[in-house]
Amino acid sequence: xxxxxxxxxxxxxxxxxxxxxxxxxxxxxxxxxxxxxxxxxxxxxxxxxxxxxxxxxxxxxxxxxxxxxxxxxxxxxxxxxxxxxxxxxxxxxxxxxxxxxxxxxxxxxxxxxx
Amino acid sequence: xxxxxxxxxxxxxxxxxxxxxxxxxxxxxxxxxxxxxxxxxxxxxxxxxxxxxxxxxxxxxxxxxxxxxxxxxxxxxxxxxxxxxxxxxxxxxxxxxxxxxxxxxxxxxxx
Numbered sequence: 001x002x003x004x005x006x007x008x009x010x011x012x013x014x015x016x017x018x019x020x021x022x023x024x025x026x027x028x029x030x031x032x033x034x035x036x037x038x039x040x041x042x043x044x045x046x047x048x049x050x051x052x053x054x055x056x057x058x059x060x061x062x063x064x065x066x067x068x069x070x071x072x073x074x075x076x077x078x079x080x081x082x083x084x085x086x087x088x089x090x091x092x093x094x095x096x097x098x099x100x101x102x103x104x105x106x107x108x109x110x111x112x113x114x
Numbered sequence: 115x116x117x118x119x120x121x122x123x124x125x126x127x128x129x130x131x132x133x134x135x136x137x138x139x140x141x142x143x144x145x146x147x148x149x150x151x152x153x154x155x156x157x158x159x160x161x162x163x164x165x166x167x168x169x170x171x172x173x174x175x176x177x178x179x180x181x182x183x184x185x186x187x188x189x190x191x192x193x194x195x196x197x198x199x200x201x202x203x204x205x206x207x208x209x210x211x212x213x214x215x216x217x218x219x220x221x222x223x224x225x
Contacts, residue, residue: 004157033212042203042215043158056211090157092213102148103213105157 002027004093004106012112013081021076021109025093031055032074033103034066035090043090049074078111086113124220127198133191135219137204140185146207149178149189152218153200161189161202191221199223 005024013019025032031050035043045058049068068074072093078085088110092103127133139147145166150158162173164180164187171178177190187204201218 035213040217042205042217043213045212045214048211050211058212102160102163103207104160105150107157 004091004104006089006091006106006109008109009107010110010112012114014114015081015083017081018077018079019081019111021078021089021091021111022073023076023091023093023106024073025091026104029093029095029104030072031094031101032068032072033092033094034074034076035092035105036060037088037090037108039087046076081113083113086111122219123217124222126222126224127194128224129194129196131194133189133194133198133221135189135191135202135204135221137187137189137216138185139187139204139206141206141208141214142182142185144206144208147178147180147187148205148207148213149176149187150203150205150215151198151200152203158203194221194223196223196225 004026007022023032033048034046036046037043046060046064047057048055052068063079065077088108090108091106094101094103148163149161151161152158162176162178164171164178169180175192179188199222201220203215203218205213205215207213
């Protein structure tokens with residue numbers, strides 16, 4: 001039973017570029033959440049997708065956008081990259097049956113912006 | 115504001131001893147709490163959870179205690195092993211679907 005997978009593992013971009021990160025949820029899960037984790041800090045919620053719609057959003061600018069596909073996989077897009085976007089980006093999946101469902105995390109994508 | 119925080123940023127434990135990691139939360143409406151373990155270079159790994167209608171839950175070598183009166187959460191690890199060295203996060207979830215994390219406690223196990 002595959003857990004949450006993310007790609008790529010590492011990514012290096014320059015300021016102003018755009019990036020797309022990908023996530024496949026754990027088998028049986030239909031909800032995907034994205035988090036940003038800066039070095040030495042706890043993860044910060046970006047947004048959650050359920051039934052191909054953004055269901056909830058954290059305090060992140062519109063440069064951060066996402067998408068969920070019919071197979072429940074998801075993408076996170078970040079436009080106009082800033083140095084401060086350098087972080088570990090985590091995807092978590094859960095089943096969307098209720099408001100409090102256990103979220104299981106993938107290994108993350110390490111983004112470095114130069 | 116609403117936040118989840120840990121009392122101590124670091125904890126050093128002798129191998130074989132019990133560890134206790136503490137967490138304070140401020141959102142009295144939170145009804146679900148989770149402990150995650152994060153090893154270097156990896157994503158957070160689910161350890162144990164507890165819902166607000168319980169005050170204690172036990173797993174394999176781990177116990178979570180919830181005190182809603184003082185809004186305090188703790189994780190106890192029995193017979194700490196070198197593989198328990200990691201950063202531990204408590205997280206809070208309410209019906210708004212998002213997890214709120216504290217800054218984490220780094221646990222170092224001494225041989």
